[in-house]
Amino acid sequence: MLATAADRHGIPVEALPSDCIGLPSPGAGVFVMPEPAAVADRPTPFPGEWVPAGGSSMHYVARHGGLGISPEVPMWQTQAITLSAADGAEYRRQAVRILEGVLERVPPTPSVFRPAVEEQIAIMRLMTRIARENPQDCADQDLALLVLLRGAGMLLRHLDVLLTEMPRHTAVLTERTALEEVFTKWIGTAERALRPVPFTLAQTVGYQMDVILGAACLVQA
Known part of the structure; x- marks a missing residue:
């Protein structure tokens, strides 16, 4: 069906x-x-x-x-890509470093977007470990290029919220400008590789x- x-x-x-x-x-x-395992039977999660x-x-x-x-x-429909599991994992490790670095350098003011950013970072860590354990199945996955955009896009929204509360905060302005440049670069990489057609x-x-x-x-x- x-x-x-x-x-x-x-x-x-x-x-x-x-x-x-x-x-x-x-x-x-x-x-x-x-079926999900009972809570008592679930393995101890990996840190982060x-x-x-x-x-x-x-x-x-x-x-x-x-x-x-x-x-x-x-x-949208995308083109098949050739991307090793190791290369995809390295993209995610770089993204985690960048996103965590931005969070560390701006005020810890909460927003509805910050937990989503932190969850995306945790998801990328999980995906990286899965790629290490299943390199054959994790090769040529388009999500290796797209998950970075989710995290960066959510973080840009978080920074926008901060700027509504502190519009002249130098660190937030600087980090947002730098992150938007990275976000644009990642979009270009994904678009050239996947060539999406809606x-x-x-x-x-x-x-x-x-x-x-x-x-x-x-x-x-």
Whole structure:
């Protein structure tokens, strides 16, 4: 059903997204979320790494007799890239150093964006370790170029909040200017490598509607 819906709307299926590495797969582009381990059975997290919450809405639906499906619908189609797991990990390590450095050099004033930046840093640390442990599966992943942009974009928003409260703060102004230059460079790198072409709204919405109706038919049957 999932493959048919994607094919009908001209949306290519990604063989192994970076956030699905290690998950069981019944078919191309489809991955099964395992039941989360009990809290007492979870391994000790690595320092500074992001820790998944465990259960999700899909698990909740399954426990109540439903079929939980979470379709990932891309906004654009990208070119395949050649990028070793080691090179992708080095991009993330550099990004972590840059983002952490900015946070250390500006006032610790909170905003709604600062926790998101800190979470992205923790996610990049986790991704770096996964790449070291699974170099073959983590090669040629476009997220290695995109996750940097998430963190930098969130940090720019955080700095903008600080500037509304302290518009003449020299350190914040300096850090924002420098970070925007880095952000622009990272965007250029990703755009040249991935050459994104947006999908039409008819493709993305049509695919989601087909999945919804197809899942309803499966459950009813």
